[in-house]
Amino acid sequence: MTYAVLTLLYQYYLSQYDVAKNENDRFTEVVASQTQKTIIFFGHSSEIQPHESEPSYKLFVNQKYVARVVEGCNAVSVMILFVAFVLAFKGKLITTMIFKLSGCLLIHLLNIIRIALLSIALFYYPQHEHILHGVIFPLVIYGVVFLLWIIWVNKFSVYAKTTSTR
Template structure:
């Protein structure tokens, strides 16, 4: 048994760090969300920020684009070209994706300064791409509402998760301690 633990020690350390980081960040995020009363249709501040930033992007293409609080659920309605196109809920803010990204980067340890800078820049990139993704999705849904399922359920999630995957590959191959030990061989 001891031999097996020694043989799989790198994987077990990775898995332990990943799960611990993911658990801690998820608890912090859930504590943040619990400050908002869903029964009163309150939308968390970060989701509101995402909705406002999406609206700002959409106004570049339609000056009359705007957001409004949904009267019956905790979400923000997006009005584009005079039409209710979409709603932004807590799951649209990409914070859960950022939690996953951060957990993986921390699990594949690197130098602390590089790790923090990569997490910060990667999180900002994910956030910016998420805003662009939502804005493009709204424009696409305005023109092609019949393709909502494929646009919302396949293409646009593929974009955001694809970028996260590429960031992970870059991290593991260029900046993690794994990359530095592989480069020395």
């Protein structure tokens, strides 16, 4: 139920932006901007530009167009899935709130680093786009979410408390 409600709320948020006019949502814009700054932190020049023909941002590394940052890159759907799972395995209210917020922040930070490293890798190894974008980098973000779930269920959820007394 939580997943459905959060997804509907997110879809409502996205509906405020006109795809026909190539409008990007604010969170995707923040992700693109923070990714650009991270690439610069890693020692490369970078810039972002709104895409002319679709709702996305063009991401440049060392003046080379290497990637598009689209709404699906902002990891909000991953955060929704993470939060829904945590709520499905209840814990104490304050612990749940802290874990959800900390987890979402960690997912966001790792996502920015992931996109930055992916973009730099695509600058040097464009021929490996499929494996980089389709396998290695999704494995990182989903792997971390899976580990967070394991930590939650085994350390903080009500389920962890009932199984530890056996």
